[in-house]
Amino acid sequence: MPHAAPRSLLDKLWERHIVAPETPEAPALLYIDLHLIHEVTSPQAFAALAERGLKVRRPELTLGTLDHSTPTLPPDANGRLLYASREAEQQVETLIRNCAEHGVRLLGLRDPQRGIVHVIGPELGLTQPGKTIVCGDSHTSTHGAFGALAFGIGTTEVGHVLATQCLLQRKPKSMRVVIDGAAPHGVGAKDMALAMIATIGADGGQGYAIEFAGEAVRALSMEGRMTLCNMSIEAGARSGLVAPDETTFAYLEGRPYAPSSAEFERAVSRWRNLASDAGARFDREVRIDASSLRPMITYGVSPAAAAPVDSRMPAPESASERAAAAYMRFESGDAFVTAAVNRVFIGSCTNSRLSDLREAAEVMRGRKVRSGVVALIVPGSETVKRAAEAENLHRVFIDAGAEWREPGCSMCIGMNGDIGAPGELVVSTSNRNFIGRQGKEVRTVLASPATAAASAIEGRIADPRKYLREKSEAA
Amino acid sequence: MTSFQPLRSVASRAFVLDRNDVDTDQIIPARFLTTTSRAGLGRFAFYDWRFDEHGRQKNDSPFAGVEPGDFAILVAGSNFGCGSSREHAPWALLDFGFRAVVSSDIADIFKSNALKNGLLPVTVDVRTHQRLLSSPGAAISIDLDAETLRLPDGETVSFKVEPFARRCLLDGVDPLGFLLDRIPLIEAYERESAKERMS
Known part of the structure; x- marks a missing residue:
């Protein structure tokens, strides 16, 4: 009986989201499971929808937050937030209005779950293994730490996802960065990320999705893995990936939007199958010895x-x-x-x-x-x-x-x-x-x-x- | 989309910015991103390269004396457009008069954003790149249909643009329209994956 060719985590994520396959003439039509939006890169996308009389097609798969333009000082004595400019405030108001109009859930200024878009997705349990996740923000690569295919897009593509829940995409090449050995005292995920970028260069990951593997990556907490995947884009790679494992499942269990306890075990057994198969082929492999690293x-x-x-x-x-x-x-x-x-x-x-x-x-x-x-x-x-x-x-x-x-x-x-x-x-x-x-x-x-x-x-x-x-x- | 500008060819003198890793924060600094419009961003293009802290034109800048519309082709060092996904970067460059960016490599998200707005990203081999970097003001012509770039001495080099994006630019195909035409396929996918989740 012939063996199916070993597949990488990227292959598996890609294949299960193909609505229409890639051809020489056209990119694949790729389905997006979760779309995160914030105030800076979304206004012109909503405006483009309005110009064509379109609505958000699947508002329940979209979540908005306010993070980039929001003040970090508490409100003044009159309860007013101290925006950097009237324009910044207008941008916030625009997202509030757009979300209300299209039925998109927004974690607004007084919401106890509001936060930076790449912090809240994971902590709410919305970021899950096996999903495709996009946002008009290059650090969307962060979510790949869970074994999700996550990448940043521009505002035109934000409009495409709002209108259709799909994107036209060519499959990226695959790179595996294996970080072997144990990280020494005082060396964490950020140091590994900076060492990785110094090794492959600021454009070394261009055209690739990077899967991080190896003992030092497995030993990282989910938060450390997020730091590592977050910085993939600084090496030019739109996506970083880590195969889900016990650390991932333990992090997700019990989170507000994670599968409920009855469904959780079933979800975990699906998620386990996402890891790259033994013998999966990568277009490029890089090895880094964690034990040789110092704080960077x-x-x-x-x-x-x-x-x-x-x-x-x-x-x-x-x-x-x-x-x-x-x-x-x-x-x-x-x-x-x-x-x-x-x-x-x-x-x-x-x-x-x-x-x-x-x-x-x-x-x-x-x-x-x-x-x-x-x-x-x-x-x-x-x-x-x-x-x-x-x-x-x-x-x-x-x-x-x-x-x-x-x-x-x-x-x-x-x-x-x-x-x-x-x-x-x-x-x-x-x-x-x-x-x-x-x-x-x-x-x-x-x-x-x-x-x-x-x-x-x-x-x-x-x-x-x-x-x-x-x-x-x-x- | 209204901003969509079909493009077949560009001919212009080259504006050369001989610096690697020109990131989108340099193309348009983040403080100008509070806009909710995509129009008129050319005045912020390369703002901190062009202006000092008092808003006066810098005399020691490569942009000294350069006005919007003077050049349609930007030649830049490697890894052009790295960093943030802000589509404000191609919007600003287009509004400043650029229609093509030439480099030895161009960052993925910037490239994708540029193509969707009629700003042509052209990736050339290292030797051609070096020649272009050392020839500021050289007259260059770019033919998207033939996927060729012609140097002042008549030498022609070829480049590749993703075929779908190329067709969109040449024929004025709107990618969102293309996607909307495929809603039945998307609905079929959604029905299938709902079934899979239940099984």
Whole structure:
């Protein structure tokens, strides 16, 4: 009896969502199980529907949240939210109106489940193995941590999904990144992500979906896997993937939108079959040895410009690298740990979940943020905020002199007015160190929550390992 | 969609931005994304490259003296359009007058967004890319039907555009219309997968 060809996780996810197969002339018609929307990339899509007199075809498969433009400071004495601009407020009002008009559920400003789009999908249990998930947001790759095919789309495609629940897509090539070995003390998912991007380059994943595998990936919590998949797009890959396993199932069980207890076992047995078959073929394979990794930071204006925190600025080798070094004001040969820090941001869809806040709190507990340094701690969702406060983590941060804010994207993108001043050096747990991303002429250094917290304490880029217990559970 | 602009060919002098990893935050900074419209974003295109903190044109910028509409072809370093999925990036470039972007590689989401708006992403081999990067202002013509790019010396190199997107651009096929025509297929898929879930 002939054996069916071994299939990868990507193959399985792809095949089960084909409405019409790919041909040389046309991409596949791919069905979308879950569509997440936010205020920034959806208004023009709803407008396009209105122009053609179309309605949202499957509103129950769409969920809206407000995260990018929302203030992280509490309302003023009159209960008014302090928007960065009238336009930002109008954008929020537009999504509220569009969702109401089309019957789309929106986690509005006072909703206890509101939060960053890539934090709430998983924590509500909407993000599940086997699903296709899209959002007008490049960090949609985050949801691949559950063994879902998840990728960012543009606003025109947001309109396509709203109108039809489908997208025209060519199947991506497949890459497997195997991270073997055990991550040493102080090395977590963010460090692995930065090492991965430095290895394959900021465009190394272009055209690929990346499946992360190997002992170090299996050992990560779901939150760590989300951090890793989140950063796939920084290597150019629209999707990151991790095969679902016991860690995935344990995370999902009991979540509001996860299959109920009666159905859960059946769902788990389906989900187990998603893992890549032995012998599945990948278009490219990359191996990284986790045991050789150290805590990582970035020193340039691309996430691929990453190096161990305890190393020195390399000599630039191209015009682009020289420009990046000039922008960052780093001199070749300087030890990174001598660079003075003005601001620290702990948050974003990369690192704003409970385990990230625990990791930062472990470093900050009983210590003080260096005088002159502004440290912002922004939980990823209302749910994360409540959970952190139940553990008194907010007390740790406030006692250290950091600011404990309301949930949102905040300084990752700076659309809500949370930005640095020109020339400032920001150590940030977010995902992009692009020129001007955190404010005009702001210099961004990407790092893990532990490294960011240690840098807040020392007032310069700092190695977090001396502040962390051996065998830290933070991942 | 009203923004859909059919495209067969582009001929222009090349504007060269010799920098790798030009991300969509550079193409249009996030602070200009609070708009609910797609029109008029050209004034924000490469804003921080073009203007200082007081909103004055920078003299030391590659964009110094460049006005919207001066160039229809942008030649940029590798990994152009990386980062955010914001479709505001192609909207801003189009409104600034660009109709084609040429690089050795172009980020996936940007490429997809560009094609849906009539901004042609052209990926060329490294040697051609280097030649173009070192020839600012060179007269280039791009023929989408033939999938060729003609250099000033007459040399012609070929490139590939995803066939469906190419047809959409050449014939003015609207992808949303194409999708809407397939609603019966989508309904059939939904019935099948509902049955599978029950079994």
